[in-house]
Structure formats: C-alpha cells, structure tokens
Amino acid sequence: MFNSFGEIFRFTTFGESHGKAIGVVIDGVPAGLEFDERFLQSELDRRKPGKNRFATARKESDTAEVLSGVFEGKTTGTPIAIVIFNKDQKSKDYSNIKDIFRPGHADFTYWHKYGIRDYRGGGRSSARETAARVAAGAIAKMILNELGIEVKAGVIEIGGIRAEKEDYQYAKTSPLFALDENTEKEWISLIDKKRNEHDSLGGVVKLKIENLPVGLGEPVYYKLDNVLASAMVSINAVKGVYIGNKDAHKLTGSQNNDEIGKDGFLSNNSGGVLGGISNGESVEAEIYFKPTPSIFKKQKSIDIYGNEVEVDLKGRHDPIVAIRGSVVVEAMAACVIADMLLLNMTRKMEFLKKIYQ
Ligand SMILES: Cc1cc2nc3c(=O)[nH]c(=O)nc-3n(C[C@H](O)[C@H](O)[C@H](O)COP(=O)(O)O)c2cc1C
Incomplete structure (x- = not known):
C-alpha cells in the first residue's frame, strides 16, 4: 500500500533492490508533451551508482525502458510505464545479515511490521527505489521546462561543514553535486577520512525552484510547503526539511517579514510560500540527510530470535x-510542482472558460 505519490500527476513505483527490476507508472501526464527519452536517461545517469568513489560501487547502467504512454515522440495521455532492470545484484553479500537487524536501517521495522523481508540489498527499503522517482521526476521536468520553471539542487553541507556559496552551475558538474568548489575540497578530505575509519557522514541539500507563478498550493491540507516537505521526507534517510530561512525562528517579526515593493518582495525569508501558496519568489528549502546507516564498523544489534x-x-x-540524494530531491520537487500546476488549473472560473468557451 501507499506506493503512489501525487494527486493528478501521480506516480507509483515498484521493485526491490535485488529483484528483477524496479520501475514506475506515471499517470496524469497531459497528452502532447514532447517526450525526450535522452533527457530521461541523462537524469537517471546523474543518480546512478558506481560513477565515482563518492557513491556506492554497485554498477548499474540504470537504462530506462519506456513501455507505454508515448507514441511518435509525444505523450498520449495514457499511463507511462518505465522499467529499469537490475543487473549488478550481489545478494551473497547480504547473506550474513539475513536474520540480523542493521543499526540505522529499516530491517528491524520491516521485520516486525510484515514478518517477512527481502534482506537482499535492503529490498524495498533500499534507495534503489529512488531511481524510479528520478524517472518520474524527469517527466515532470519535461513539463516544467516547457513552462520555463527550473528545479535545481546541490549539496550545501557535509559533516557539519557548510558551503560558502550556492553555485548551481558548478553543482551540475561536481562529483559531489557540491554548491561550492572550495568547500568541496574540505568535504572530500573529510569523506576520505571517515571512509578510512569505516564510517559515514550526513549532509544537507539545498533546493531552489525558479520562475514559479503565484498561486500554486491548495490550502489547507495540500499546501505547497506541506506537500513539498512530505515529498522530501519520503526520500530515504531524510530526517528534516526547512522551507525558507532556516534561522527564521531566531529572528523577530520585523526581521523575518518579507516586505513588499512595487516590483515584488524585498527579501525571501518565506522561501517562496505564504499561506501554503507560491508567492512568485523562488521556492527555497533545505533537506537534511542522516549519515548512511550501513557502515563497515562493528556494531551491536540483535537477530530475529x-x-x-x-x-x-x-x-x-x-x-x-x-550526494545522490540531491538528484532525488530535484526529482521529487519537480513531481510536486507538476502536480500543483495541474491542480491549480481547476481553481478559477476564468481557467475553465479559457478551455471550454
Ligand atoms: C540516494 C540514496 C542512497 C542511499 N544509499 C545507501 C547505502 O548505500 N547504504 C545504506 O545503508 N543506506 C543508503 N541509503 C539510506 C537508506 O536507504 C535509508 O537510511 C534506509 O532505507 C532507512 O530509512 P530511513 O533512514 O529513512 O529511516 C541511501 C539513501 C539515498 C537517498
């Protein structure tokens, strides 16, 4: 249950880490969207494992096969099914944790909830599932691209060391999706140090969505910020989300309020959302990831007995x-915005008249 996300732009993922395949079915994509299969693959390539020493060494090509919903290069308005076959499973590596709960991972809760668990590579709790989200996000981005909306993200903090600038252009080519080339050097030595100590690190991803119209978000229970936060915390290992200025709680009202001038807001502490609705400023958020739970240090636990x-x-x-989470953040954010755009079309009589009169 609950393997789907979104209301109109709605996707459902399936598959396990060491099963035959993972995939996604995306419903609600308008007909007539130019379907850029190369872009879909390039998004999956950004997330795929095995590219460098800052990602798991599992080698997967993550080649997407589009099974339905696209004809002669355009979406047909029918469900788009995408499958990614798993190629490089090494299930043997997991035989020693078959009956054991890894500290920090989902083994304990899956076992107690279901009484059965695919322990190979973490099964469904593995972040391998996030490749399917990235495929859905790529299609959401195709919609957003046509409307001039840009979703971007990068790593802003690792192991408590914060970047000094936000260079999204640099993040695109950085092996760490780092927002700051200089801080990246410090991060790399810290990562190497922790790896030698058989340990892992946590980090923070900064998300920025630009060129949004005013009006996205459905108060009261489908606010842009609450849905965005829910989308982010649904990503494995995310423990927190901050929308707007992360120090707002330390400020006074007069410091935090975004004053308004003829040409728009004079600051953006709100992170682009007021009353759950986009205000036309960039949506900005920080997403907090815990350290990788699977580490090569001996730790105490119990077995299923x-x-x-x-x-x-x-x-x-x-x-x-x-690091790879940053690509998943972009994908989930794109899905939220695509959904909100489609939902918002039903919110004014003038929109209906534009279509039907
Ligand atoms: C892109 C990405 C890659 C991940 N890779 C690993 C990994 O290699 N090993 C691991 O133990 N956890 C990894 N995780 C985290 C686990 O999937 C996650 O911690 C686990 O499912 C437990 O869920 P929770 O941390 O949300 O409670 C990864 C998460 C993401 C988003």
Missing part, C-alpha cells in the same frame, strides 16, 4: 547519501 550479535557488514554502500 532476540540474541545479541555483532554486526559486521559486507556489500557496497554510499559513503554519504546526501
């Missing part, structure tokens, strides 16, 4: 999940 054990992990893991 309640015996105390020492966990000694094998397998391949991301040293810090916020």
Whole structure:
C-alpha cells in the first residue's frame, strides 16, 4: 500500500533492490508533451551508482525502458510505464545479515511490521527505489521546462561543514553535486577520512525552484510547503526539511517579514510560500540527510530470535547519501510542482472558460 505519490500527476513505483527490476507508472501526464527519452536517461545517469568513489560501487547502467504512454515522440495521455532492470545484484553479500537487524536501517521495522523481508540489498527499503522517482521526476521536468520553471539542487553541507556559496552551475558538474568548489575540497578530505575509519557522514541539500507563478498550493491540507516537505521526507534517510530561512525562528517579526515593493518582495525569508501558496519568489528549502546507516564498523544489534550479535557488514554502500540524494530531491520537487500546476488549473472560473468557451 501507499506506493503512489501525487494527486493528478501521480506516480507509483515498484521493485526491490535485488529483484528483477524496479520501475514506475506515471499517470496524469497531459497528452502532447514532447517526450525526450535522452533527457530521461541523462537524469537517471546523474543518480546512478558506481560513477565515482563518492557513491556506492554497485554498477548499474540504470537504462530506462519506456513501455507505454508515448507514441511518435509525444505523450498520449495514457499511463507511462518505465522499467529499469537490475543487473549488478550481489545478494551473497547480504547473506550474513539475513536474520540480523542493521543499526540505522529499516530491517528491524520491516521485520516486525510484515514478518517477512527481502534482506537482499535492503529490498524495498533500499534507495534503489529512488531511481524510479528520478524517472518520474524527469517527466515532470519535461513539463516544467516547457513552462520555463527550473528545479535545481546541490549539496550545501557535509559533516557539519557548510558551503560558502550556492553555485548551481558548478553543482551540475561536481562529483559531489557540491554548491561550492572550495568547500568541496574540505568535504572530500573529510569523506576520505571517515571512509578510512569505516564510517559515514550526513549532509544537507539545498533546493531552489525558479520562475514559479503565484498561486500554486491548495490550502489547507495540500499546501505547497506541506506537500513539498512530505515529498522530501519520503526520500530515504531524510530526517528534516526547512522551507525558507532556516534561522527564521531566531529572528523577530520585523526581521523575518518579507516586505513588499512595487516590483515584488524585498527579501525571501518565506522561501517562496505564504499561506501554503507560491508567492512568485523562488521556492527555497533545505533537506537534511542522516549519515548512511550501513557502515563497515562493528556494531551491536540483535537477530530475529532476540540474541545479541555483532554486526559486521559486507556489500557496497554510499559513503554519504546526501550526494545522490540531491538528484532525488530535484526529482521529487519537480513531481510536486507538476502536480500543483495541474491542480491549480481547476481553481478559477476564468481557467475553465479559457478551455471550454
Ligand atoms: C540516494 C540514496 C542512497 C542511499 N544509499 C545507501 C547505502 O548505500 N547504504 C545504506 O545503508 N543506506 C543508503 N541509503 C539510506 C537508506 O536507504 C535509508 O537510511 C534506509 O532505507 C532507512 O530509512 P530511513 O533512514 O529513512 O529511516 C541511501 C539513501 C539515498 C537517498
């Protein structure tokens, strides 16, 4: 249950880390959208594992096969199904944790909830599932691109060290999706140090959505900010989201309020959302990722029979999940905005008249 996200632009993902395939079915995509299959693949390539030492060494081409919903280069308005076959499973690496709960991972809760679990590579709890989200996000971005809306993200903090600038152009080519080339050097030495200590690190991703119209977001229970936060916390390992100025709670009203001038807002502490509705400023948010739970340090745990054990992990893991997580943040944000755009079309008589009169 609950493998779907969105109201009109709605996607459902399926598959496990070491199963045959993962994939996504996206419903609600308007007919006639130019479908750029190369762009879809390039988005998956940004997230795919095995590219450098800052990602898990699992080698997957993450080649997307589009099964339906596209004809002669355009969407047909029918569900778009995309499958990605798993190629590089090494399930043997997980046989020693078959009956053991990895600290920080979902093994304990999956076992107690379902009484059965695909332990190979984390099964459904593996972030392999996020490749399917990135495929959905690529289609959402195709819609947004046509409307001139840009979703971008990059890593702003690793291991408590914060970037000094936000260079989204640099983030595109950086192996860490880093927003600051100088801080990146510090991050790299810290990551290497922690890797040598068989440990992992947490990090923060900054999200920015530009050129949004005023009016996206449905008060009261489908606010732009509450749905965005929900989308972000649905990503594996995300523990927090801040919309707008993350220090707002330390400010006074007069410092925090965004005053308004003839040409728009004079600041953007709100992060582009007021009353749950986009105000035309950039939507800005920070997404907080915990450190990768699977580490190669011995840790205490129990097995499914309640015996105390020492966990000694094998397998391949991301040293810090916020890096590839940054691509997933963009994808989920794009899906939220595509959904909000479609929802907003029903909110005014003048919109209906434009279509039907
Ligand atoms: C892109 C991405 C890659 C991840 N890679 C790993 C990994 O290699 N090893 C691991 O133990 N956890 C990894 N995680 C985190 C786990 O999937 C996550 O911590 C686990 O499912 C438990 O869920 P929770 O942390 O949200 O409670 C990754 C998360 C993301 C977003």
